Amino acid sequence: MSAIRYDPRALAAQTLASVVGGKSLRAAFAEVSTRLDDVRDRALLAALLYEGARWWLRFEVALDGMLERPLRERDGDIRALLVLGLVQLEILRMPVHAAVAATVEAARALRKPAFAGLVNALLRRWLREREMRNTELDRDAVTRTSHPRWLIDAIAVDWPEQAEAILAANNVPAPLWLRVNRRRIARADFAAQMAAAGMACRVPEAVPDALVLDSSLDVTSAPGYAQGLFSVQDGAAQQASTLLDLRAGQRVLDACAAPGGKSAHILETADVELTALDSDARRLPRLRENMRRLGLSAAVHAGDAADPGGWWDQRPFDRILIDAPCSATGIIRRQPDVKLHRRAADIPGLAAAQARLLDALWPLLARGGRLVYATCSVLEDENARQTEVLLARHSDARPVAPTLPWHVAGTGAQNLPGESDMDGFFYAIVDKGN
Ligand SMILES: C[S@@+](CC[C@H](N)C(=O)[O-])C[C@H]1O[C@@H](n2cnc3c(N)ncnc32)[C@H](O)[C@@H]1O
Numbered sequence: 001m002s003a004i005r006y007d008p009r010a011l012a013a014q015t016l017a018s019v020v021g022g023k024s025l026r027a028a029f030a031e032v033s034t035r036l037d038d039v040r041d042r043a044l045l046a047a048l049l050y051e052g053a054r055w056w057l058r059f060e061v062a063l064d065g066m067l068e069r070p071l072r073e074r075d076g077d078i079r080a081l082l083v084l085g086l087v088q089l090e091i092l093r094m095p096v097h098a099a100v101a102a103t104v105e106a107a108r109a110l111r112k113p114a115f116a117g118l119v120n121a122l123l124r125r126w127l128r129e130r131e132m133r134n135t136e137l138d139r140d141a142v143t144r145t146s147h148p149r150w151l152i153d154a155i156a157v158d159w160p161e162q163a164e165a166i167l168a169a170n171n172v173p174a175p176l177w178l179r180v181n182r183r184r185i186a187r188a189d190f191a192a193q194m195a196a197a198g199m200a201c202r203v204p205e206a207v208p209d210a211l212v213l214d215s216s217l218d219v220t221s222a223p224g225y226a227q228g229l230f231s232v233q234d235g236a237a238q239q240a241s242t243l244l245d246l247r248a249g250q251r252v253l254d255a256c257a258a259p260g261g262k263s264a265h266i267l268e269t270a271d272v273e274l275t276a277l278d279s280d281a282r283r284l285p286r287l288r289e290n291m292r293r294l295g296l297s298a299a300v301h302a303g304d305a306a307d308p309g310g311w312w313d314q315r316p317f318d319r320i321l322i323d324a325p326c327s328a329t330g331i332i333r334r335q336p337d338v339k340l341h342r343r344a345a346d347i348p349g350l351a352a353a354q355a356r357l358l359d360a361l362w363p364l365l366a367r368g369g370r371l372v373y374a375t376c377s378v379l380e381d382e383n384a385r386q387t388e389v390l391l392a393r394h395s396d397a398r399p400v401a402p403t404l405p406w407h408v409a410g411t412g413a414q415n416l417p418g419e420s421d422m423d424g425f426f427y428a429i430v431d432k433g434n
Contacts, residue, residue: 008041009106012048013081016056020080025053025337039218046216051091052084054171054336058137058146059086065133066122078115081106085123090134096127146171150344151329158380162416166378169418170332170339176213177422179233181294183268187211190229197223204421206405207235208242209268212421228294233261234334236376236415236425240321243372243402243427246270250318254298255305255361258283260290262323267296272319274298277305306353306360316366324354326375326382330424333417351381358390362397365432370400373428378417383426384410390430400429
């Protein structure tokens with residue numbers, strides 16, 4: 001076994017380099033975190049990776065301003081290690097000597113001892129010049145907020161008054177929201193069990209099944225996880241089942257269902273007949289596993305929701321949820337790699353896919369039925385504009401304002417990242433006339 005497996009900084013540097021190269025942060029973290037036995041090392045790895053991705057766009061510029069010669073492409077791990085050195089000093093506020101010494105040591109653990117001197121010299125130079133360099137970085141919005149220019153501009157267009165607050169909220173780690181499985185235990189009883197286990201939770205009045213923890217937690221170790229007493233789900237995502245206005249006996253379609261968070265909440269809420277569909281068959285085993293753990297059951301299909309011929313039995317649905325694939329610009333605080341991976345050019349393609357889903361699924365809704373359209377985006381093109389088009393095309397489509405204390409966005413409602421401690425999320429409700 002190589003030394004790198006035991007050095008969280010070296011492992012973080014290698015992994016962050018792969019995330020910058022295009023790998024999903026969540027998947028990369030899941031893959032490597034099991035290599036560390038010590039829970040403190042795993043927590044350090046998580047902090048380094050998530051803060052490293054969150055602040056990459058600031059500190060890579062800082063680094064380029066200090067390097068005399070650019071690093072070679074094959075030294076992407078050293079580049080990431082240097083960024084992580086700055087993150088430890090500036091964001092995680094670690095004791096200076098320990099952070100510098102451990103980062104230098106990590107260069108050796110990466111089997112690149114020739115870079116130990118550079119790492120040491122560069123971090124010490126930063127410490128001497130940090131004030132001047134931080135001031136310089138704060139002059140430009142990209143390095144001040146650590147967001148790509150296109151996204152700063154897009155947010156400024158759609159949310160001119162809230163833009164600064166959105167960018168700031170995206171840089172603050174999110175609390176952990178749980179959803180209590182009301183079929184198995186009452187929320188108050190579960191909160192008491194958590195408190196007894198030393199994991200005290202807040203009980204948000206406005207979200208009926210939710211509990212909030214300020215510190216993160218390995219959920220699989222919390223009481224009742226294996227017994228299906230709860231799931232992890234942000235408070236904004238927990239609004240879907242309320243907005244669907246579910247009644248026993250209804251036929252419900254969750255058109256973009258994997259990994260099954262909202263499907264499970266629908267089934268915990270009402271005795272409905274649920275079809276859970278997703279076009280990505282690789283994501284369905286996790287959905288099935290979640291259903292099993294929570295004691296729920298649905299008809300699960302792999303298929304393109306925009307091509308019902310392949311999976312629909314011709315019986316209309318009373319409720320349709322379209323939790324559409326989107327830019328994920330509302331959940332950057334949880335998935336900071338969205339800032340590195342998403343491009344302006346992705347948005348028209350996503351908007352076209354969302355329009356296809358709405359167009360194809362509207363005919364499957366029963367008269368008197370309800371369609372709920374949701375995204376975790378903050379961009380109007382993916383949100384209000386989509387349902388506007390649906391409403392303009394169908395004379396039997398009637399908008400219903402979601403009863404949420406959120407921003408009004410067209411006929412829908414928008415929560416912005418961090419508001420009420422929740423993710424950025426959009427909902428629109430469209431009912432079909434009788
Ligand atoms: C936002 S995620 C859904 C999250 C899920 N509703 C939950 O709460 O756990 C969007 C999902 O849409 C799926 N998807 C994308 N295009 C689709 C299509 N044309 N038909 C069905 N599913 C699609 C993706 O595979 C992805 O799993």
